[in-house]
Amino acid sequence: MDKVNAIFEPKSTVLIGSSKIRERVGMASPQLFGNVTYNMKRFYRNKAYVVDIDGRAGYKDLSKLPEVPDLAVIMLPPELSVVHAVECGKAGVRALVMITGGYKENQRASLLRLREMYGTRILGPNTIMGALNTANGLNTTFEIDLMPERGNIAVVSQSGGVGACLLDWACFFNVGISKFAFVGDKIDVNDVDLLRYLGKDRKTKVICLYMEGVKNGREFIDQARRIVKRKPILVLKGGVTLESAQRAKSHTASIAGSNEVFDAAFKKAGMIRVENIEELMDMAIALSKQPPMLGDNVAIVSNVGGPAILAADAVERCGLKLAALSSRTKREIERQYVGVDASNPIDLIADAKAERYKKALELVLADKNVDGVLVINMLKSTFFEPSDSRVIPRIASRFSRKPVVDVPAGGEDFAKVYEVLGRSSVPLYNLPEKAARALRVLRAYGMIRERKD
């Protein structure tokens, strides 16, 4: 077993902390230790041990455990963390997740020696939230009772804060997650290791990265380039402008490089760059649920006029095209529904229900001039009801080479349809512009896969 695997798929795990010690500033405290202990017991389905070096809960010492665990999660102040890490290394623990930050140079060196001497793999230090695997319930985060749903999106974050925000987002909107890794200072396990692991991970279909800087950039790009042939990689880059890059440098001790350099590297690697946290999640959902788009031509099917016009604007601004529907498609729709104008964007009018959407979607998806469909189904000012939306994934799934995205535009309207379709195969967006961007990303990934290099 590659020892990076031991971070996510340990057969047994030990959490090492203290029920007494509180760092002046930082992540070691009895409360946080208690929270991680709770999460390990609540979610982890393999064997979990707890070592409390101050002896109130669990084992007093690693040597007292009945076995040597694959993984140790250490959340003590740096000096003590190193002491226990060394013990773990010597005992044959395969991987370490080092939660706390603020390590001095010599302390980092001690950790790296474990890597050299025993091959121990180290995530962190300063990972803050550590690692999470929905398949076996491993969860080293200290947010009590917080676990995303199982799914096929993996997230790697260089920042604890951005990672926590993504985790919060995923849990709140029921985004299906495979793995989460908070990489922290990357003294050992780095982006390349994690990419390689997630590239092979059969539970992961889409990889999301938040990064501020990268070490061994060339290797990283080569690795990414191999992976994107099989699964898409989305990347959000922090520290883009000169000043924030400076700041990122002090934040995660990584060299940030210029924005242009990164942009060129991402393009070369076939990674898809996004602009913010919401877009990272939105686009990951699109890629995890829908096929890549094989051409530029988008049909818009709506029950309201204005939002369809905004969608048409957005489609063209994204560099996609409004599909020129075949005359047969247009004729068929208009024949069946008097008053409907089946020019693209197709306005099915406010009294359209499931049946009209079904018919229109069948015709539009079967049209060879159409590569993907943006559906709008508002509830307010229309006769459409949340249950009518069930027809959309049903029809979409019959056309497996053409992506379909859905926009129940608005606030309550979105929430109501989300209750019905949130877990379906069709991604939902609260604005037409976000759905258009999803189609653009599906198109971009289509082109990345076709790329000859």
Add this chain to the structure above:
Amino acid sequence: MDKVNAIFEPKSTVLIGSSKIRERVGMASPQLFGNVTYNMKRFYRNKAYVVDIDGRAGYKDLSKLPEVPDLAVIMLPPELSVVHAVECGKAGVRALVMITGGYKENQRASLLRLREMYGTRILGPNTIMGALNTANGLNTTFEIDLMPERGNIAVVSQSGGVGACLLDWACFFNVGISKFAFVGDKIDVNDVDLLRYLGKDRKTKVICLYMEGVKNGREFIDQARRIVKRKPILVLKGGVTLESAQRAKSHTASIAGSNEVFDAAFKKAGMIRVENIEELMDMAIALSKQPPMLGDNVAIVSNVGGPAILAADAVERCGLKLAALSSRTKREIERQYVGVDASNPIDLIADAKAERYKKALELVLADKNVDGVLVINMLKSTFFEPSDSRVIPRIASRFSRKPVVDVPAGGEDFAKVYEVLGRSSVPLYNLPEKAARALRVLRAYGMIRERKD
């Protein structure tokens, strides 16, 4: 009284519809008539009459009413609508809201004759949802029991669908609304009339427009230019690209003009253009709650590192600057909180609670190098609790010339802080990028007000 006022502030109103007639395609139906009847009775605080021309509910005929109402809301198929509109005009009704669409040329002409002969003002036809005034509870929309909270944001939408989406958004996120107008075909009351009315309306502090095209453009720009000295105007333009403009033309029968022409006109008028529905609401909230920003220099105060870096990126991408904090500010913060790096963005570290935010905000807002503040207070991965956020509007309100916006980044984190601060004077955003954009708009409005022309 200007008769446009009668649309929003009638002393009495009559709703004219039918409990029997259903349009084949359109907005006249017993169910919708029932819904509007319900809303009028439920929300409207002045005298409301209902005329059911098929006599099941309310009065049978306008002539039977004990008084001539100021306003008539007519939701019948076109031909019948015109008949009743004429009756209203003759009787001295000051204004008409014409809900249904699909009017022929001669029917429109009949309506316009009322304007000529009796001075009757007409909103619509094809307004779909009509008009709404939170101050007196007037609500001609057919979404049952849907009423936004009172506030000072007015919305004018040329599209029923976009208007409905904005209304849904406002209700779902408790956005404070003064007036809502769905203008429809604009055969009489147009953007200029509505701008003039809202410009004078003391309940309205911010005006939001969704428009596809404009008639009498020069007058519109002149009117807008006068108003923006007193209150900001935000505009979302649909039909931006060639094809969607074509579509908009058939949608609302208005000439769309090229995007560049509109852009130049909006700039000249001092209107602030936004990109989508969410931004329209987000920016309106910022302008309704916070003062314009008088310089470019933004301080970021955060309890997490990564999101603060994303905020710094966004601030600079928006054309604003990261404020160079005075050495006194920096020194004071770092003296009081060991481990805090008070370079901008200021990272107060994950264990910051209300007290640390209070002190930092006081120092930063008092700093003459700072023109506005972007606060980030995540809950996940930190010790911050929703109740800690109360300190933010408290301090912000003491510095009335510097805007403060807040980012409880994420999904659940945002929702939790929104429960506490949603109705406070500080606008909330779920992403740093949206908050940076809000500051950019506050800065833009600051410059528009300073403009000499």
